[in-house]
Amino acid sequence: MDLVANRNGSISVPADNPGRIVRCAQLALRAAEWLAPGLDFGIRLLVGSVFFQSGLTKIASWSSTVALFENEYAVPGLPPEVAAYLGTGVELFLPVLLVLGLGTRLSAAVLFVFNIIAVISYPDLSEVGLKDHQYWGLLLLVTLFHGPGKLSLDHLIRRKFPV
Template identity: 35%
Template structure:
């Protein structure tokens, strides 16, 4: 292996590309995690919102209807007919999915128990891919990539998890 002083400098056309690649490498992990958390939380939250009546919260579109949520008849019908899962009664599956699609995205968004919440959403993604929409692997692959990133790297510095870690002198 040559010493660093013996390595020839890059030719001119490669220098701007190398500088750009170096710049890309400086994108903070926390920014990637924050964007990933917001995006994947929105996907699952909005899906959960289609399964209930009585409560609507859509921060992006500014839609708010506060009330006591209940499982919609259309959601139950979908779990009986289209989303039929093995070993799980449709009513239970509908309730579990609806609760998970509301609780886990909030936890991911605020960065609390992020790795475990992302793991729960990854499990849901796998169930959807395997049993409900096997042809939607391009979409589910993107979800899985974001969720795996959050599981592996954590929620980043702008999160309750990071705040808790700082309070106890831990990093990551």
């Protein structure tokens, strides 16, 4: 396969041979198939660790957490102490499921909604904080729509018990 290095550092396949272009595309698809499970797991691990760390911070000082929910966070429709318990529970339980890839799409969906509620309920969120939440939301949507991938308990269960 004749690859040509361009001046800008990119590599291209000469267009005069369509067979070479097809082989190059097939090679790229094989590489993507090989890398996808690791990327799926990496996304789940990254997002899961962010939410789990937040949950650990909340239980480290419970009185401070309840005070934050009473004074800073305005969770719609819930008393502050109930919101603190629910929020902490979500942040400690669902990220574990997400990382393991068990009930992955449901976990990603709930964490996506939780992420939106976090943004809405904290009006003093900085611009950087908002961008972080957007980033996490986008990664959760990738998992929600693409699925957990091959490195997940969901995948193993589907293989063991096909529907």
